[in-house]
Structure formats: C-alpha cells, structure tokens
Amino acid sequence: MGMARPASVPMVDSFGRHIHYLRVSVTDRCDFRCVYCMSEAMSFLPRQELLSLEELDRLCSAFVARGVRRLRLTGGEPLVRRDAMTLIASLSRHLATGALEELTLTTNGSRLAKFASALADSGVRRVNVSLDTRNPDTFRAITRWGGFETVLAGIKAARAAGLTVKINTVALKGINDGEIEELIRWAHGEGMDLTLIEVMPLGEIGGDRLDQYLPLSLVRARLAQCFTLTDIAHRTGGPARYVQVAETGGRLGFITPLSHNFCESCNRVRVTCTGTLFMCLGQEDAADLRAPLRASAGDELLHAAIGAAIARKPKGHDFVIDRRRSESAVGRHMSVTGG
Ligand code: SAM
DSSP states (O other): OOOOOGGGSOOBOTTSOBOOEEEEEOOSOOSOOOTTTOOTTOOOOOGGGSOOHHHHHHHHHHHHHTTOOEEEEESSOGGGSTTHHHHHHHHTHHHHTTSOSEEEEEEOSTTHHHHHHHHHHTTOOEEEEEOOOSOHHHHHHHHSSOOHHHHHHHHHHHHHTTOEEEEEEEEBTTTTGGGHHHHHHHHHHTTOEEEEEEOOOBSOOSSOHHHHBOOHHHHHHHHTTTSOEEEEOOOOSSSOEEEEETTTOOEEEEEOTTTSOOGGGOOEEEEOTTSEEESOTTOOOEEEOHHHHHHOSSSHHHHHHHHHHHHTOOSOOOOOOSSSOOSOSBSSOHHHHOO
C-alpha cells in the first residue's frame, strides 16, 4: 500500500482529537480597543507581514481539504480588513460543494449594517456579535472607541438579512456583572442566544487581570437565584456549554476556560493573519505556514507543515488568574490569535 497523500490525511492529534474547526484571524487590527483585549496604544503588524487574500484562501482551503467542517473568521475585527467580503464570497464555494458545513464570523458589529446582506448572500448563516453591555456609557468605557448605537444597528441589520445572531459577553468584575441578568433578558427577548465568557490572561493590557476576572461558576450561582437553569446538550461546535432558561425560553452558554477547562474535547486550531498556526489558544507553540505556503505553488510543503503541527497539539491550556500569577499566560493578545 502506498503512502496516503498528505492532503487527504484527516487531522487527528496525539490524544486522538479530530480537528475539524478552524478559526482564522484575518487581521490583527480593530476599530475598538476593548480594555480586557488590548491596550489603548496597540501597535499592529506592518501590512506586508499579512497574508494576501489569495493566500488566506489557499490556506483555508488546504484545511478544508484536511477535514475542517467549520470555518470561523475573526480578528482583530474581521470586517475592517479591506476586501474581507471577497475572501468570504470566495470561501463560500466550499459550502456549495458540501465540504464545509459552516462559514461564520465573530465580529464587534461595527460594520455589520454595511455587510450583513453580502454575508447572507455568501452563505453565512450565523454570526457571533460581541456585546458586553447595554449601557452606552459602560460600552464606551469597555470599548474605548466603539459606538453602541452602531453595533445595535449592525445586529438589527444582520437579523433583517436573515442571519442568526448569537451575543458573546465577557463577564467583567465590577464592570458588567450587575447587568448580566438584564443582558440575558434582552437577548432572549429578541430571540438571540447569549454566551458568557471568562476573561483570559492573554497579552499585556496595561491593567490587572485580577481586577477583571469573574468566575462563571459564581455568575451561574447568582443567575440561579432569578432563573431556572437546566443543562442541555445543545452544541454549536465550539467550547460553550448551554443551559435552557425557563423564564425567558432562551439558551444561555458558558465558556469557562479558567473555572472549568474543556481541552479534552478540543476540536480546533487557529491561524493568524501572518499564517502562524496555533494549536492551542493558551500555549506558545506555533507553526509557521507562511513559508511553506510561499515556497511553492503546490500545497505539499504546506500539508507537511500542518501534519507536523497537529501531531504536537498540546493537551491543553493552563490559564490561571490568581494573586501569585497575575501575569499573562501567553504574550500575544486575543486580537492576534482571534476569538
Ligand atoms: N473583533 C471581533 C469581536 O469583537 O468579536 C473578533 C475578535 S475578538 C478578539 C473575539 C472575542 O474575544 C470577543 O468576544 C472579545 O470580547 C473576546 N476577548 C478578547 N480578549 C479576551 C480575553 N482576554 N479574554 C476573553 N475574551 C476575550
């Protein structure tokens, strides 16, 4: 029997986990400066470092050929990259062939009003919109630069275009912990799921993570005083675990990288806009895919590099936020690896 061609080898790591979910950060730039994500004076990559849209397409397509079924574009803010829609429209061919089950994105919503219909036309069915507060003053304080009404208009436009919107909310101690119940009532009242996320120690932000970290175990216990929460088996391919909220009829997700790590079922890898493959959001090890991508017009070298990287995907991350270790687990910001 001959050797299988690398492009046809499914991605299974040394712990037997099948990789079928790819998140791609198409730009590290963002039009917001959320306090837990970036410092206000972020420096971004020089443009020549970035993969071109054609290279991003080739890279994503190589992963699709290896069995990736879900592709999520993120950033930075994916919709601030010029011609992001060209990439999305092009990648939608994998939806048409059935190779890809889902093409989606995570966005801050600032440009959704402009792009919602084009996204729907490209076969995008679902978007995650990050929104941590419904209070315009708090919104400004968190995002530094964001416009609350613009995001609301973006959400509205997305829904009008037929996209399912899920709200992602990072739980922040002393900032939005007093309005989580209200956020859930609002999202569910509008027919949207909402997922709460624990703040992760990624990158220097010029502040203390201890000040921000709010364990979701605590949030859930508080919510249980006003809501009836029932665990359900609903999954969307990511790490969220869901409950049904009896009072609102909606679904509430919890992403708990710190209070309950979910690495044993990890099915994901991430690629940055420079073509660096991170096998784990919370570890430093990475593989450069830009060099093999550019070294030849064929994908053999690229597939060899992907195969070698998957084989060393680490068992899990190791996030800790406590008084002994308040520094970052990894040096890079969430905007580099993408959420
Ligand atoms: N700009 C897009 C957005 O706002 O959704 C996509 C990229 S953003 C980095 C993706 C998600 O990561 C957002 O929901 C954001 O709130 C979240 N995020 C950023 N830094 C984080 C951190 N340190 N811990 C947990 N979540 C973080």
